[in-house]
Amino acid sequence: xxxxKTYREALREAMVHEMDRDESVILMGExxxxxxxxxxITDGLYDKYGPRRVIxxxxxxxxxxxxxxxxxxxxxxxxxxxxxxxxxxxxxDQIIQNAAKVxxxxxxxxxVPLVIRGPNGGGVQLSAQHTHSLxxxxxxxxxxxxxxxxxxxxxxxxxxxxxxxxxxxxxxxAGALYGTKGEVEEGDNAVPFGKARIARxxxxxxLIAYGRQVNLCLRAAETLEEEDGVDAEVIDLRxxxxxxxxxxxxxxxxxxxxxxxxxxxxxxxxxxxxxAIIQEKAFDYLDAPVERVSGAETPAxxxxxxxxxxxxxxxxxxxxxxxxxxxxxx
Amino acid sequence: xxxxxxxxxxxEVGARGEGAVATTPENLAELYQKMVxxxxxxxxxxxxxxxGKIGGYLHVYTGEEAVATGFLDAYRxxxxxxxxxxxxxxxxxxGASPGEVMAELYGRRTGLVKGKGGSMHLFDVERGLMGxxxxxxxxxxxxxxLAYALRYQNTDHIVQLFLGDGAINQGAFHEAANLAGLxxxxxMCPCLFIVENNQYGMGTSVERATAMTDLAAKFDAYxxxxxxxxxxxxxxxxECAHRAAERVRESGRPYAVEAIxxxxxxxxxxxxxxxYRTKEEVEKWRERxxxxxxxxxxxxxxxxxxERIEEIKQEAKREVEEAVRFAEESEEPPAEELYTDVxxxxxxx
Ligand SMILES: Cc1ncc(C[n+]2csc(CCOP(=O)(O)OP(=O)(O)O)c2C)c(N)n1
Numbered sequence: 205x206x207x208x209k210t211y212r213e214a215l216r217e218a219m220v221h222e223m224d225r226d227e228s229v230i231l232m233g234e235x236x237x238x239x240x241x242x243x244x245i246t247d248g249l250y251d252k253y254g255p256r257r258v259i260x261x262x263x264x265x266x267x268x269x270x271x272x273x274x275x276x277x278x279x280x281x282x283x284x285x286x287x288x289x290x291x292x293x294x295x296x297d298q299i300i301q302n303a304a305k306v307x308x309x310x311x312x313x314x315x316v317p318l319v320i321r322g323p324n325g326g327g328v329q330l331s332a333q334h335t336h337s338l339x340x341x342x343x344x345x346x347x348x349x350x351x352x353x354x355x356x357x358x359x360x361x362x363x364x365x366x367x368x369x370x371x372x373x374x375x376x377x378a379g380a381l382y383g384t385k386g387e388v389e390e391g392d393n394a395v396p397f398g399k400a401r402i403a404r405x406x407x408x409x410x411l412i413a414y415g416r417q418v419n420l421c422l423r424a425a426e427t428l429e430e431e432d433g434v435d436a437e438v439i440d441l442r443x444x445x446x447x448x449x450x451x452x453x454x455x456x457x458x459x460x461x462x463x464x465x466x467x468x469x470x471x472x473x474x475x476x477x478x479x480a481i482i483q484e485k486a487f488d489y490l491d492a493p494v495e496r497v498s499g500a501e502t503p504a505x506x507x508x509x510x511x512x513x514x515x516x517x518x519x520x521x522x523x524x525x526x527x528x529x530x531x532x533x534x
Numbered sequence: 535x536x537x538x539x540x541x542x543x544x545x546e547v548g549a550r551g552e553g554a555v556a557t558t559p560e561n562l563a564e565l566y567q568k569m570v571x572x573x574x575x576x577x578x579x580x581x582x583x584x585x586g587k588i589g590g591y592l593h594v595y596t597g598e599e600a601v602a603t604g605f606l607d608a609y610r611x612x613x614x615x616x617x618x619x620x621x622x623x624x625x626x627x628x629g630a631s632p633g634e635v636m637a638e639l640y641g642r643r644t645g646l647v648k649g650k651g652g653s654m655h656l657f658d659v660e661r662g663l664m665g666x667x668x669x670x671x672x673x674x675x676x677x678x679x680l681a682y683a684l685r686y687q688n689t690d691h692i693v694q695l696f697l698g699d700g701a702i703n704q705g706a707f708h709e710a711a712n713l714a715g716l717x718x719x720x721x722m723c724p725c726l727f728i729v730e731n732n733q734y735g736m737g738t739s740v741e742r743a744t745a746m747t748d749l750a751a752k753f754d755a756y757x758x759x760x761x762x763x764x765x766x767x768x769x770x771x772x773e774c775a776h777r778a779a780e781r782v783r784e785s786g787r788p789y790a791v792e793a794i795x796x797x798x799x800x801x802x803x804x805x806x807x808x809x810y811r812t813k814e815e816v817e818k819w820r821e822r823x824x825x826x827x828x829x830x831x832x833x834x835x836x837x838x839x840x841e842r843i844e845e846i847k848q849e850a851k852r853e854v855e856e857a858v859r860f861a862e863e864s865e866e867p868p869a870e871e872l873y874t875d876v877x878x879x880x881x882x883x
Contacts, residue, residue, distance in 0.1 A: 239737030239810050262703035262743040263670045263735050291669065294704070329589030329641070331652045333668035502876050506652030507641030508589055509866045 206357075206387040211378065214356040214388045215245050215321075218363035219283060221392070223253060226281065229367060232259040232268055233285030233322075242287050243323060243382055269295035269320065273302045273372075276318040281367060286322035289338045289376060295320075303372040304347030318372045321363075323379020324352065324415065325467050326504050329511055335504035337468035339414070340477075342374040343444045351397060351443040352376040352415040356386035358442060361395030368394070378416040398446030402455070406437035409525045410455040412478050413465040414441040417516060421465055424521035436525060444474060452478065453485045460491040461528040465521055470498035495524040557772060559837035565607065565768060566828045567846050569599040572623045573825060574850040575632055576799070578858055579622070579639050579653075583803040587862075588639045590652045591668075593620040597798030600824035601730055602627055604771025605694055605793075608779035612689060614664050616677040617696035619654035620730075621666030624696065628661040632857035642864035649867040650875065670735070671697070671704030678710045678788075681725035682717055685786055692724040692782045700735020702749055708756075714788040715756035721786030726778055727753070729790065730765070732797040737810035750792035758788045765793030766822045769831075798823070 209217070223229045235242055237250035237260040250258040261268040265286070272282040286292045292299065303316050326335030343350045349371050353362045359377070366373040403418055404425050411421040418440040425436040437455055441448065456462050462482055464475035479494040500514040526532040557565075576594035583592045595602065598620075606627040609615065617624050625635050630646055638645030639653050646656050654668040664680055667673035677695035684691045701707055717723035729749050733740055740747050750760040763774040774791055782789050796819040800808060832838040874880075 235737045238742070240807060242736075260738055260742060262738070263700045264703045264705065266705055267703075294669070294672075294706075329652060331590060331650070331655060331668070333654070333672075334591070500872055502873055505650050505867075505872060506590060506638075506655070507649035507867050507871075509641075510649070510869070510872045513869055513872050 205390040207390065208385050209356050209388040210383055210385050211356045211359050212243065212245055212382040214360035215363055215377065216247070216249070217388070218360045218367070219246070219249070220252075221364065222281075222367045223249075223257065228279060229281045229283065230257045230259065230275070231283050231285065232261055232272060234261055234263055234287050236260060236285050241285070243379065245382070246285065265291050265294035266298055270298035270302060272318055273298055273306070273316055276316045276372075277306070277314045281317045281319075283319040283321060283367065286320060288334065288379065289322050289324045290334050290336050292320070292322075292338065299342070299348070299372070299374075300345055304345045307371075308347060315370045316372045317370045319363075319366045319375055320372065321366075321375035321377060323382070324376035325379060327380050327511070327515060329506055329508055330504070331506035332503035337415075337466070337499070338374075339376060339444050339466070340468060340473045343474065348372050348374050348445065349397060349443070350374045350376065350445040352378070353442060354378050354381065354415055354418045354440055356384070357388045357393065358395055358401070360388050361393040362397070362442065364392065364394040365397055369397070376415060380416055381419075395442070397443040398448055399442065400448035400451035401440040401442055402437065402451070403440045404436065404438040406435040406459065408435045408459055409461040409463065409528050410437045410439060410452070410459045411463050411465060411521060411525065412439045412441065412452060414444060414474070415467070417465045417467055420516060420518050420521055423518045424525065427518065427522050428525055432526065432531060434525065434529060447477075449481050449485065452481060456482055456486040457489045460489055461525075462490075463495040463497060463521065463524045463528055465497045465516055467499050467515055469501055470496060471501065473498060492528045492530065495528045497521050497524050557769065559832070559835065562828065563832060563838055565603055566825070566832060567850070568627060569603050569768070569825050569828065570846055571632070571850040571853060572599050572603070572626055574847075574854045575622060575626065575635070575857070578854045579636065580799070580803045582639070582858065588653070589641065590654070591619065592639070592653045592803040593801065594799045594803065595620055595623045597819065597823065598730060598732055598765065598795045599623065600768040600771050600828075601728070601765045601793045601795050602696070604768055605696075605726075605728055605775040605779075607772055608775040609662065609694065610691070611662070612691040613662055614680050614684065614691065614693045615662050615696070616664045616673050616680060616693065617666055618670065618673060618698060618701065619666050619668050620698075621656045622653070624666070625656040625658055625663055628658060628663050630656070630658050630661065630663070632853055633860035636857040636861040637864050640861040640864070641866065642861055643867040643871070644860070644864040648871060650871070671701040671706040673697075674701065674704075674707050675710040675713070678714045678717075678723060678725055681714070681723045681788070684724055685722045690783055692726055692779060694726050694728060694779070696728045696730055698735060699729060699731040699733070699740050699749055700738070700743065702729065702752060703735075703744060711753060711756040711758060715758050718758065718787035723788045724782045724786050725788040726782045727758070727788060727790040729792040730795060731792050732795050734797060734801070734810070736801045739810070750790060753790040758790050760790035760792065762792045762794060765795030766824045766827065768824060768828050796822075
């Protein structure tokens with residue numbers, strides 16, 4: 205059984221599912237309760253579960269995230285909302301120095317079953333301090349899991365998995381897609397981490413992405429088919445740590461060409477990692493260098509026209525695929 | 535710590551301005567004019583936002599005009615000002631034209647920062663504005679550093695550092711206030727902290743966000759002297775601001791003022807729900823609208839008549855319309871501008 209739901213509703217459904225099942229699950233964050241949640245993800249939950257389980261916090265990211273680490277060490281399962289991931293830089297000390305490492309430096313004596321969630325990325329003219337994509341930033345740290353679902357079904361299924369995970373999960377939501385709809389399976393549809401999804405089958409070139417860039421790739425694939433008769437495969441990585449190397453390698457063995465797409469900056473990023481894995485594990489199958497499509501190497505500009513230039517576009521993805529197919533000059 | 539209900543249901547707390555500052559009628563009329571302009575500007579950009587002409591976030595200052603207007607009246611050339619994202623009035627009061635500010639909100643090359651920052655990041659370094667910042671609390675340490683530099687460079691200038699009641703719960707505030715207190719001992723921190731206590735950090739009231747709600751008294755922990763002022767009463771603010779600014783200028787030590795005020799507008803132009811406060815509460819504060827208070831004083835004293843008031847309002851409206859026209863007619867930044875200003879030393883002669 206499946207029902208059409210928004211990405212936002214799917215996330216809420218997962219949290220409700222687990223809060224009903226497990227008393228140790230609680231929510232915290234700025235304006236998630238009385239105000240109703242800046243993005244309305246937690247709307248109604250304050251009334252349903254009360255102020256002890258839905259905690260409105262002051263604007264003090266490092267403080268409340270650190271407190272959540274403490275709760276998690278005591279066996280609670282907090283879900284912390286970052287109003288946007290941009291604000292997590294203030295909490296980075298607690299996330300990186302404690303949440304990610306305390307299990308290791310306690311010799312395995314404690315665990316930190318903590319979910320930190322919120323919208324990631326940019327695209328609505330919020331300019332430099334409110335526009336970041338943090339996947340490679342957090343993906344860098346052993347001890348953290350990093351996931352980025354793009355479909356409503358995955359939003360629910362991966363949230364269920366995140367809440368049940370005994371580690372700190374960085375849950376990067378496709379903030380720009382909260383209102384998008386899709387089929388969501390009823391009940392417990394937990395989606396395991398570390399398994400990519402083939403979002404579109406194809407034979408000529410593999411487009412690899414995660415988060416909202418997956419939709420960009422799907423549109424680019426349509427264009428490639430219509431305009432060039434090219435059959436592109438699209439892989440939605442879903443989870444970046446753990447990372448599904450096999451899915452990429454298998455696809456490249458079939459298509460022999462790959463384009464890695466990310467919204468964030470190119471240097472030291474996810475697309476670099478994807479390209480490196482392909483050259484390590486599928487070098488002999490490649491018919492062209494792996495292409496990368498990334499955001500411009502600048503802080504995000506405010507002006508609409510500049511912002512459009514700063515982020516990957518459907519056209520940039522299609523062109524990169526054409527380059528990988530030697531249909532267009534580098 | 536004052537009891538909770540002593541803490542300003544309606545701003546009746548702190549210094550009263552009555553006669554405390556030598557404000558001439560002309561002076562007051564001029565400040566009134568500035569407040570009216572700010573209000574008209576904020577109304578216009580909120581409209582433009584709703585029409586989809588302005589993107590990103592837009593936070594207006596409606597209801598709080600007396601605070602920035604009063605404090606920046608004590609600004610002297612060479613001083614520095616730093617604030618968060620509710621920064622339009624600070625730019626306008628320091629002398630930026632409404633056109634330049636509006637063009638920034640429209641994302642045009644003629645804007646204060648070439649269309650690169652938008653509403654939250656107005657800078658006008660020549661006129662002393664060291665920026666609007668988007669991360670709550672993030673600018674506070676920066677302001678303290680500006681103050682140290684002013685002394686280090688042997689000037690008698692000061693920093694006016696505006697922050698919200700919400701920002702006071704950030705670690706950055708506490709760390710910066712401690713630095714200010716320490717450096718103040720050596721007369722190396724001419725920083726005037728102005729806490730714009732508009733009662734809410736977004737949708738969370740001070741009572742629900744702050745364990746000890748006497749915000750001025752927080753500065754005790756850092757050996758910084760402080761007071762409160764009725765931020766709805768321009769005369770009270772003026773008196774306090776001039777005295778406080780001179781004190782900081784002379785001493786090289788930080789000082790803090792908590793201005794009790796109210797954000798009549800929603801937190802951001804895109805927020806409509808307002809489940810966190812009642813219409814009655816907003817109405818109650820509206821009765822103490824800072825512009826209305828000055829207007830009444832001017833009329834009561836006979837220094838100004840209804841006709842002149844009407845003229846002032848019409849002038850402000852015209853000036854803002856002109857600003858909107860300027861913004862609409864200005865060009866977008868050229869594509870090359872995407873890559874400029876990332877590093878200093880590039881593209882400079
Ligand atoms: C670090 C950080 N957390 C959260 C936000 C989202 N946010 C923007 S404004 C705001 C409220 C700030 O309140 P206050 O400091 O009192 O200033 P006011 O808006 O009332 O002027 C919040 C939570 C942010 N910009 N930065």
